[in-house]
Amino acid sequence: MRETFVATTTALLAEDPRTALVLADISADAFEPARRRHPDRVLNVGIREQLMTGVAGGLALTGLRPFVHSYAPFAVDRAYEQLKLDLGHQDAGAVIVTIGGSYDASAEGYTHQSPGDVALLDTLDGWTVHVPGHPDEAAEMLRAAARHDDRVYVRLSAIHNAKASLGTDLKVIRRGTSGAVVLAVGPMLDPVLAATWGLDVTVAYTNTPRPLDTQGLVALRPTEVIVAEPYLAGTSSRVIASALAHVPHRSLHLGVGRTEHRAYGTPADHAAHHGLDAMGLRRSIEEFL
Amino acid sequence: MARITADRKHAPSAYSTLDVLQVLYDRVLHISPETADAPDRDRFLLSKGHGPAAYYAVLAAQGYFPAEWLDDIGGRGSPLGHHPDRVLVPGVEIGTGSLGHGLGLAAGMALGLRAQGYATTRTFVLLGDAELDEGSNHEAIAYLAAIRLPVTAIVIDNQSATHGWPGGIGVRFPGWQVSSVDGHDHDEIAAALGERPDRPRVVIAHVEPKGQ
Numbered sequence: 001m002r003e004t005f006v007a008t009t010t011a012l013l014a015e016d017p018r019t020a021l022v023l024a025d026i027s028a029d030a031f032e033p034a035r036r037r038h039p040d041r042v043l044n045v046g047i048r049e050q051l052m053t054g055v056a057g058g059l060a061l062t063g064l065r066p067f068v069h070s071y072a073p074f075a076v077d078r079a080y081e082q083l084k085l086d087l088g089h090q091d092a093g094a095v096i097v098t099i100g101g102s103y104d105a106s107a108e109g110y111t112h113q114s115p116g117d118v119a120l121l122d123t124l125d126g127w128t129v130h131v132p133g134h135p136d137e138a139a140e141m142l143r144a145a146a147r148h149d150d151r152v153y154v155r156l157s158a159i160h161n162a163k164a165s166l167g168t169d170l171k172v173i174r175r176g177t178s179g180a181v182v183l184a185v186g187p188m189l190d191p192v193l194a195a196t197w198g199l200d201v202t203v204a205y206t207n208t209p210r211p212l213d214t215q216g217l218v219a220l221r222p223t224e225v226i227v228a229e230p231y232l233a234g235t236s237s238r239v240i241a242s243a244l245a246h247v248p249h250r251s252l253h254l255g256v257g258r259t260e261h262r263a264y265g266t267p268a269d270h271a272a273h274h275g276l277d278a279m280g281l282r283r284s285i286e287e288f289l
Numbered sequence: 290m291a292r293i294t295a296d297r298k299h300a301p302s303a304y305s306t307l308d309v310l311q312v313l314y315d316r317v318l319h320i321s322p323e324t325a326d327a328p329d330r331d332r333f334l335l336s337k338g339h340g341p342a343a344y345y346a347v348l349a350a351q352g353y354f355p356a357e358w359l360d361d362i363g364g365r366g367s368p369l370g371h372h373p374d375r376v377l378v379p380g381v382e383i384g385t386g387s388l389g390h391g392l393g394l395a396a397g398m399a400l401g402l403r404a405q406g407y408a409t410t411r412t413f414v415l416l417g418d419a420e421l422d423e424g425s426n427h428e429a430i431a432y433l434a435a436i437r438l439p440v441t442a443i444v445i446d447n448q449s450a451t452h453g454w455p456g457g458i459g460v461r462f463p464g465w466q467v468s469s470v471d472g473h474d475h476d477e478i479a480a481a482l483g484e485r486p487d488r489p490r491v492v493i494a495h496v497e498p499k500g501q
Contacts (some may be wrong), residue, residue, distance in 0.1 A: 020404065022397075040404035046435070048428035051393045058397020061382070062405065063328065066397075081387065082425075086394055089384050091376050 001156040002027070002099055004135035008142045009067055009097075010034040013041060019146055020064045024052040026099075027069055049074045050082050056094040057086030065095070065146055071105070072098035072114035072155065080120055088124050093149040095142070097156060102231050102256045103270035104158045115256040118209065119235045121153055129210035130154045131186030131230065134164035137207050141168075157230065159187040159267060168208035170216030176202045179223035180289055185209050185236075188228040188276070195281035201226075201289075209236055214243035225251045226285055228276070232256050252288045254281065305447045305472065305496045306415065307343035312478040313413065314347050322352045325380055329407045332398050334383050336391020337417040337445065338372040345369055345378075353380035389423025391416060392442065396429050399440050411485055413441045418458055419449040427461070430489075434464030437488040444491060445472060449499040458493050466490035 006027065012019045013034050020041040023031060028044045035042035041064070045051045049070055056066035068075060075098050076083065087094055098117065105112035121127045128150060132138035138156060145152040165171055170183070173193065180201040184192035189205050196203055202220060206213060209229065217225075217240070225244065227236050233255030240251060256274050263273070271277045275284055314320075318331045335344050342362065349356045354368070361367040368377040372386025383394050395414040402410045420426065421444065433440055442465075444458055454460075459467040466486055470477040472494030481492045 020401070040400070043400060045428070045432050048432060050425040051396065051428035051432055054390060054393020054425070054429065055397035055400065058394040058399070059401040059404075060397075061394070062398055062401030064401045064404065082390070082393070085384070085387055085390055089374075090394070 001132060001135045001138045001158070001160060002030075004138050005069070005097055005142065005154075005156055006030045008139045012143065012146045013038050016065070016146060017041075018063070018065045020059050020066045022052050022056050022059070022066055022068050024049045024070050024074065026071060026074070049079045053079045053082035053094070053096075054086045057082070057090050057092050060087070060092035060094055060149065061090060065149065067095045067097060069097045071100040071112055072117045073100065073112060076117040076120055077114050083121070084124055087151055088126065093151045095145040095152045095154065097142070097154045099156050099158075101155055101157045103261075103267050106267045106270045107264045109264065110260050110262070115232045117153075117155065118229075118231045122210070122235065122238070126151050127210060128152045128208065130168070130208050132156065132207050133161040133186040133189050133205070135160060136164035137166060140166055141207075155186070155231075157187050161187060161190045165189075165205055165207065168206070168213070170204055170206045170213035172202060172220070173205050174203040176200045179221065180226070181217070181220050181222040181224065182226045182228060182285065183217065185227070185229040188230050191271070191276065191278045191281055192228050194278035195285060199285065199289075201285070209239075212236065212239050212243070214239070217243055218247065221247065222249055224289060225249055226288060227251070227253050227255075228281060229253075229255045230276070232258065250288075252284065254284055304343060305417075305445050305499075306337070306340070307346070308473045308475060309415065309443055309445065309478055309494050310343050310347045312475050313482065314351050316475075316479045317482045318413070319411075322380065325353065328405070329402075329410050331410055332382055332395070332402075332412045334385075334391045334395050334398070334412070334414040335373060335381075336385055336395075336414050337388065337420050338385030339388075339417070341369075341371070341373045344373060348378070348380045351380070354378065388417075388420040389425035392426050392429035392433075395440050395442075396433055396438065399438050403438075409485070411439075411441065413443065413482070415443045415445065417449065418444055418446040418454070419451070421454070421458065421461060422450055422452075430462055430465070433489040434462070439486045440489050441482065441486065442489070442491045443482075444493050445496060446493050447496045447499045459491070462489075462491045464488070467493070469493045469495060472496035
């Protein structure tokens with residue numbers, strides 16, 4: 001997905017003079033050809049993430065459309081107040097594109113991981129949150145985000161599903177008859193499909209948890225809702241509870257645990273630790289149902 | 290200023306900026322209520338959002354909004370708060386209050402203006418000396434020096450930084466053009482803010498120490 005991001009943004013910089021890109025050293029090498037072609041609109045501020053988003057806010061206030069990029073913990077956790085004030089409070093927008101997510105950087109340790117990024121953005125108003133499940137979805141989201149001035153977060157991951165599912169509406173991937181709906185967010189789809197093989201559940205998919213397509217969810221008339229999201233467990237519980245306020249239902253929210261996992265290894269090891277691999281998901285879903 | 294009574298808490302910081310703001314709006318900035326939305330207007334950013342009474346008074350005197358607004362700062366329904374909000378107040382370029390945000394936004398604005406070919410538009414940002422304690426400023430100071438972007442920072446020095454600045458404020462701006470002025474001397478201030486520099490510059494405006 002990172003390669004898709006570099007290729008798509010490089011193309012947008014060439015096509016649309018409103019597009020700008022602000023970096024804080026991360027991925028600067030990959031964008032060097034674009035920087036040479038558009039030195040006024042591709043800006044690397046060095047390892048300064050507060051400034052990265054401050055500069056984006058200033059660019060937006062002059063009419064440009066800034067894309068901002070770093071690891072999720074640096075772009076969101078570290079510079080949270082810049083997101084809140086230099087964008088939101090100024091009534092300005094930007095497209096924040098992150099890598100690393102919850103534990104793509106499993107061997108780097110907790111400093112390079114941000115399971116809480118979507119929850120942090122949930123404290124702020126007006127953010128669209130995309131969690132693409134496939135590089136083709138990411139390309140579509142980035143292109144759409146270049147055409148307006150709102151606040152958009154694109155959470156790229158090194159992990160993706162086998163097939164792309166374009167569009168941002170909630171989609172039914174596999175239909176069951178029981179009233180149980182498993183909603184998979186972004187890269188959680190393939191593990192959820194594997195975990196629910198042979199179970200009578202409906203599997204739904206979204207790559208855009210904010211704003212969540214709640215109409216699509218309500219239309220499924222779920223009696224049980226199981227959410228599998230690749231970031232902090234329970235992040236979407238507020239949105240789901242509100243959407244289904246008048247629909248009797250039980251709910252289970254699966255995701256990354258709150259407790260720091262002080263171990264390295266692979267992203268797959270971390271997924272297994274948090275019960276987000278196919279086996280762990282199956283266990284949780286069967287227990288709940 | 291006399292009609293502003295609500296913001297007593299920040300009164301010293303309000304008066305410390307008055308002369309600089311008057312000089313900026315009367316003699317330096319190419320901007321008026323009629324051109325407040327012109328893309329090539331000069332930009333003035335009040336980073337030090339504390340004590341905006343002088344800022345509001347100058348904007349009202351310039352005709353950005355009715356002077357009656359000054360009678361109800363911080364009141365229910367008033368567009369004027371104890372920290373300025375760009376969405377609510379005509380002529381205000383950025384909403385501030387939390388310290389250390391203006392220089393980064395100014396850097397982005399100056400870069401955005403340059404990228405769009407507004408070669409003569411200037412960007413000014415006003416900070417307080419205590420505000421320089423915020424680390425975010427130093428990200429912007431170092432970057433602006435590295436890219437030689439001609440932003441003008443004005444630091445109002447009323448010696449309010451708790452631990453002071455060994456070596457003075459100027460040494461906190463390596464690579465910048467540094468000058469000092471009497472923060473109440475209009476001609477000195479105007480001279481220091483004239484001409485477009487070829488790199489970032491900081492004008493340190495000395496006023497009486499806070500609390501005196």
